[in-house]
Amino acid sequence: MRKLLALTFIFSLILVLSSSCNKDKDKYLLKVRVTVNDSIAIDNALVHIYAPVEATFVDYFLYTDENGETGDIRLNNKAIVEIFAGKGTFKGCNVVEVEQGPQVALVNMKSIDDPNNGCDALE
Numbered sequence: 001m002r003k004l005l006a007l008t009f010i011f012s013l014i015l016v017l018s019s020s021c022n023k024d025k026d027k028y029l030l031k032v033r034v035t036v037n038d039s040i041a042i043d044n045a046l047v048h049i050y051a052p053v054e055a056t057f058v059d060y061f062l063y064t065d066e067n068g069e070t071g072d073i074r075l076n077n078k079a080i081v082e083i084f085a086g087k088g089t090f091k092g093c094n095v096v097e098v099e100q101g102p103q104v105a106l107v108n109m110k111s112i113d114d115p116n117n118g119c120d121a122l123e
Contacts, residue, residue, distance in 0.1 A: 029072045
């Protein structure tokens with residue numbers, strides 16, 4: 001009986017310790033959704049996500065899928081990232097603060113010549 005109790009305790013301890021280690025893996029998730037005219041999802045748009053600070057590893061180039069979304073990006077810490085998206089004669093920009101948990105950043109693309117495409121403030 002003691003062996004069974006000891007094995008149950010050890011198994012329970014391993015289960016608790018292993019589940020507590022996985023909580024921090026998905027802390028900061030970012031997905032980007034790219035649209036034109038605030039509604040039309042754009043596939044195969046090039047998306048550049050980066051943090052404009054020195055000594056950082058946040059620098060991603062991704063393409064959107066048929067739903068206009070990139071895959072999830074995992075960050076280790078809270079970060080403020082700049083997002084540039086473009087396809088053909090359209091581009092759009094956004095600045096996002098990545099908080100804890102999953103989040104979706106929206107980038108609305110407009111014509112390259114349009115001063116309201118959000119990119120003038122970042123350049």
